[in-house]
Each structure stands twice: as structure tokens, then as C-alpha cells.
Amino acid sequence: MTENLKQETVLVTAATGKTGHRVAERLAERGVQVRAGSRRGAVPFDWEDPSTWAPALGGADAAYVTYYPDLAGPGATEAMRAFGQAAAAAGVGRLVLLSGRGEPDAVEAESALREAGVPLTVVRASFFAQNFSEGPMAEGVAQGELVFPAGGTAEPFIDADDLADVMVAVLTEEGHTGETYEVTGSRLLTFQEAAEEIGRATGREVRYVPVTGEEYQGMLQQVGLPAQDAQWLVELFTMLMDGHNASTTDGVRQVLGRAPRDFADYARDAAKAGAWDA
Known part of the structure; x- marks a missing residue:
């Protein structure tokens, strides 16, 4: 990274989120001036309050864009179009967008952000490994059950630390503008196999419990998620x-020149850190 890039200011949206805090920490370690945007932080930023966008973008050279709750969600396309316009008006030089792999609605949102003309790099990620250890799933896994409507489908789970490394490289190194990268883990696992890997890491049984979409929607509603949101998630x-x-x-290797971390390594480190302590 050049000295010039070190002097840049990068807005990190959703800076307290699963990927945002990792990106912000890594940028700061590289000497980049980080503007950590969040609902309750020193730099107010809220996707549901567009009035917070322009002040957060003002004076930023680049921005890491991660939309909550999901880029394929209702209203995301309109939000990306408006955010792109705000970024252009603020003179932001480039944007790096976290998108979802294999999500047609997310592709529409990507296009809407691109309309404003601010140089854009898109990183489409697979299912995060950390979804098992950070967030609502972690409690169930700690109790020995991984409940999800995935059936026997396999997924190349990506470690959020790998994803953050990719994002920081794209934000601080040349040659990525205009690119779209798909990043995944190194191998496919079913949710049953993921549960077994976590079980080996914790030293106790973790059982995968497949449920139907309808059953899972009911579970989400039972824990307080509004019916409409639960239906959309399912x-x-x-x-x-x-x-x-x-x-x-090979997206991780394309950007970082190395292979992504294996799921077993993620599970071991998460267990060691106490992610699934009862």
C-alpha cells in the first residue's frame, strides 16, 4: 500500500457488523483513516435514515458498503441508487460493495449503485462461516443443534476474516476498480457436515436438524421477527x-494470492475463543 493510500479516509458502513468491524480494524492497522459509521457510533450512519448518509460520506475518499439486512432485501435497490448519488455528490472516489453470491435481486442493487458513476468494485460472498458462531444461530449450536432449512445442499462457507482481508486489499490496492469477485471457502460442506466439524472442534455432539421453510418461518416469528420479514428471509x-x-x-486467491481458510480451522478457532460455550 502506498503512503498516499494511507492518508485516505475510508467510510465503513455498518462498522459494528459482522464484516464491518473486521474491515475497520484491518484498515486502521494499515494506517488508513477510518470513519466507522454506525447507528449509535461517533459517525452516525443508518440505512433506514438517508439523512445520515451525506454527513458520513463528506470528505471520504472511499467507502466500504455493506447493506443491512441484505442486498437482496426489499428496498435495497432504491437505497443503493440513492446512496450512489450521495457518494457522487460528496466526491467519493471509489466504492467497494459487499454483495451476495447467486442472488439475482442483489445484482439489481449492484447495478443501481453503479448508476451514479462512482468507480465500483463488487465482492459477492457465499454463506459466512461466522453465521454459526456470531448471531442467532450460535445459541442453538451451543446447545447442540444446528437448525436450518438447507436439506442436504452443500455450501462453500467463507470465513468472514478472509472476506475482510479481501475487502481491505480491494480498498487499499490498485487494480480492482470495476471488478466483480466471487469469494467462497475452499470446499463444499452440507450443513450436516458443518455441524460435525463444529462438534469435533467443541468436543461434543452438534446435530443438524433440517426443517422446512414453513417451520423455520414459524421459529423466526416465535423469537420476535415480524411475519413479513420472516417470510422474506425464508x-x-x-x-x-x-x-x-x-x-x-478462486476469488480469494485472485485477490490475496492465497487459499481461503478451511472450515475446520474456523471451527477450531471459534471453539477456542468460546463461541459455543454453554
């Missing part, structure tokens, strides 16, 4: 787990 999972993403890519 529809997204159903689409993602139809097998069309059951392949690996």
Missing part, C-alpha cells in the same frame, strides 16, 4: 439453498 434461504451455489471459486 424465501431468500430457499432460493440460496436450491443447489445453484454448490461450487467453489
Whole structure:
């Protein structure tokens, strides 16, 4: 990374999220000036409040864009179009967007962000390994059950630390503008196999419990998710787990020059860190 890039200011949206905090930390370690945007942080940024966007973007040279709750979600395309316009008006030099692999609605949102003309790099990621250890799934896994409507479909789970390394490289190195990368883990695992890997790492049984989409929607509603949101999530999972993403890519190697971390290494490190302590 050049000294010039070190002097840049990078806005990290959703900077307290699963990928945002990792990207912000890594950028800071490289000497980049980080503007950590979040709902309650020093730099207010809220996807549901467009009035926070322009102040956060003002003076930023680049931005890491990760949309909540998902780039394929309702309203994401409109939000990306408006955010792109705000970034262009603020004079932001480039954007790096986290997108979902194999999500047609996310591709529409990518295009909407691109309309404003700000140089854009898109990184489409597979299912995060950390979904098992950070967030709602972690409690169930800690209790010995991984419940999800995936059937026997295999997925190339990506480590969020690998994804963050990719994002930081794209944000700080030359040659990535205009590119679209698909990043995955190094091998395919079914959710049953993922549960077994986690079980080996924790030293206790973790059982995969396949459920139908309807059953999973009911579970989401029982824990307080509104019916409409629960239905949308189940529809997204159903689409993602139809097998069309059951392949690996070399996206991580393309950007970083190395292979992605193996799921077993992720599970071992997460267990060691106490992610699934009862």
C-alpha cells in the first residue's frame, strides 16, 4: 500500500457488523483513516435514515458498503441508487460493495449503485462461516443443534476474516476498480457436515436438524421477527439453498494470492475463543 493510500479516509458502513468491524480494524492497522459509521457510533450512519448518509460520506475518499439486512432485501435497490448519488455528490472516489453470491435481486442493487458513476468494485460472498458462531444461530449450536432449512445442499462457507482481508486489499490496492469477485471457502460442506466439524472442534455432539421453510418461518416469528420479514428471509434461504451455489471459486486467491481458510480451522478457532460455550 502506498503512503498516499494511507492518508485516505475510508467510510465503513455498518462498522459494528459482522464484516464491518473486521474491515475497520484491518484498515486502521494499515494506517488508513477510518470513519466507522454506525447507528449509535461517533459517525452516525443508518440505512433506514438517508439523512445520515451525506454527513458520513463528506470528505471520504472511499467507502466500504455493506447493506443491512441484505442486498437482496426489499428496498435495497432504491437505497443503493440513492446512496450512489450521495457518494457522487460528496466526491467519493471509489466504492467497494459487499454483495451476495447467486442472488439475482442483489445484482439489481449492484447495478443501481453503479448508476451514479462512482468507480465500483463488487465482492459477492457465499454463506459466512461466522453465521454459526456470531448471531442467532450460535445459541442453538451451543446447545447442540444446528437448525436450518438447507436439506442436504452443500455450501462453500467463507470465513468472514478472509472476506475482510479481501475487502481491505480491494480498498487499499490498485487494480480492482470495476471488478466483480466471487469469494467462497475452499470446499463444499452440507450443513450436516458443518455441524460435525463444529462438534469435533467443541468436543461434543452438534446435530443438524433440517426443517422446512414453513417451520423455520414459524421459529423466526416465535423469537420476535415480524411475519413479513420472516417470510422474506425464508424465501431468500430457499432460493440460496436450491443447489445453484454448490461450487467453489478462486476469488480469494485472485485477490490475496492465497487459499481461503478451511472450515475446520474456523471451527477450531471459534471453539477456542468460546463461541459455543454453554
